[in-house]
Amino acid sequence: MHTPDIHIRSVGTALPGPPVDNAAVGRRFGMDALWEQWVDAFVGTRSRHLAVDLESGERRHSLVDMGEQAARRALEAAGVDAASVDLMVFATATPDVLMPASVNLVADRLGIDGVPTYQLQSGCSGAFQALDVAYKMLLTGLHRTALVIGADTCAKHLDLSADLRSLPPTEMVNFMLFGDGAGAIVLSTEPTPGSVRLHRVLNRLTGLGRAPAQTIEWFGTADRHEKRPSSSEDYKAIEESVPVMAVEILQELLEDLDWQESDVDYLLPPQLSGQMTAKIVAELGMVDAQEVSCVRETGNNGNALPFLQLERLLPRMVQGDRALGIAIESSKWIKAGFALEKV
Structure with missing residues (x-):
């Protein structure tokens, strides 16, 4: 088939x-x-x-x-x-x-x-x-x-x-x-003028034996008055682990697609915060790829972020352009990525 x-x-x-x-x-x-x-x-x-x-x-x-x-x-x-x-x-x-x-x-x-x-x-x-x-x-x-x-x-x-x-x-x-x-x-599955091919999507759970670095509670009727915070972050753990994980998913995508770093025109890095994203981009070292970020203006709005990045990216791409997107989740340490090409 x-x-x-x-x-x-x-x-x-x-x-x-x-x-x-x-x-x-x-x-x-x-x-x-x-x-x-x-x-x-x-x-x-x-x-x-x-x-x-x-x-x-x-x-x-x-x-x-x-x-x-x-x-x-x-x-x-x-x-x-x-x-x-x-x-x-x-x-x-x-x-x-x-x-x-x-x-x-x-x-x-x-x-x-x-x-x-x-x-x-x-x-x-x-x-x-x-x-x-x-x-x-x-x-x-x-x-x-x-x-x-x-x-x-x-x-x-x-x-x-x-x-x-x-x-x-x-x-x-x-x-x-x-x-x-x-x-x-x-x-x-049907291309149209101006559409972009989605080459690959990767997801990897890598949290075996690792403590969560982000927790969001759900309070029901029985426990809504408990004193535990509704959300908390181990920002230091995130700062230490996320750049390393971002490099790992970048290398996996490149190897899987048989692309070189120089083949990538645009990079959509993780959007944790303005400062964290800057550190991640520096760690990735993709000096020839244009960064597409928005978190300094939009804040970290979780699952909306890749779409906000794509909204900025797609009008810029011309035939032959390639882009990689990377996301890291610290709740139980998940690394993810995708690859795009304008064809």
């Missing part, structure tokens, strides 16, 4: 509300100018978009709202109607509710029915995992058009009544690292 090529036909994204800069966060939590300088030096993220209003705590955008908006933009850009979608995959670490699955709520809003739908719960590598599922299912020849969505609403885990001055660094850093957003792409 002929194995089809898989093409990215379009990308769409959605960010909730205007950007919120470090000064606005500092004012909200009563922090001084020195704290803002610390954020710039340690985190390196200048702004983020939040689905909740910092002043009132009102949730103004849900995960499903953003997923729907990004999906509609991707479908419109591809010139594909809902009836043509025969597969949906959604990745998130922060669903609005545990059930029903967000993928099915978005499908309902879009008017999609009678197709396989999948939702993956994962952090920074989730979007790559969703691409991998759709990619492999399209390779079977049983499906032609897949809608892949990645979205997260991290702000709902922030305690807006918290005194940041009293928090340990593992909790305080979350107020500056994360933002909210969604992205979507249309994958197809």
Whole structure:
């Protein structure tokens, strides 16, 4: 049986509300100018978009709202109607509710029915995992058009009544690292003018025996008043491990594709924070590849990030251009990557 090529036909994204800069966060939590300088030096993220209003705590955008908006933009850009979608995959670490699955709520809003739908719960590598599922299912020849969505609403885990001055660094850093957003792409076995071939998607769990470096709790009725934090990060462990893991996935992709470093025109590095991304790029040493990053402006919005990078990348690519994307998830140490070519 002929194995089809898989093409990215379009990308769409959605960010909730205007950007919120470090000064606005500092004012909200009563922090001084020195704290803002610390954020710039340690985190390196200048702004983020939040689905909740910092002043009132009102949730103004849900995960499903953003997923729907990004999906509609991707479908419109591809010139594909809902009836043509025969597969949906959604990745998130922060669903609005545990059930029903967000993928099915978005499908309902879009008017999609009678197709396989999948939702993956994962952090920074989730979007790559969703691409991998759709990619492999399209390779079977049983499906032609897949809608892949990645979205997260991290702000709902922030305690807006918290005194940041009293928090340990593992909790305080979350107020500056994360933002909210969604992205979507249309994958197809049918190339169109301007589409980009998706060559390969890799996912590797490498967390055997390793402690998680990021934890997000889920509080139910029985434990909602417990004192444990809703989220925490071992930023030092992340700083030590992520650049090394990024190099490993880069080398695996290059060897698998029989590409040289000089063959790669664009690099989409992990988007942990402005400072961490800069360290990772330096470690990767891809001096001839143009970096495509957005985290300094958007914050770390998890599963939306690869789509935000792709939105910046695709208009730049010309025939023959090649790109590699890399993501590392520190919750239980997953490394992921993909390869693209404009053909």
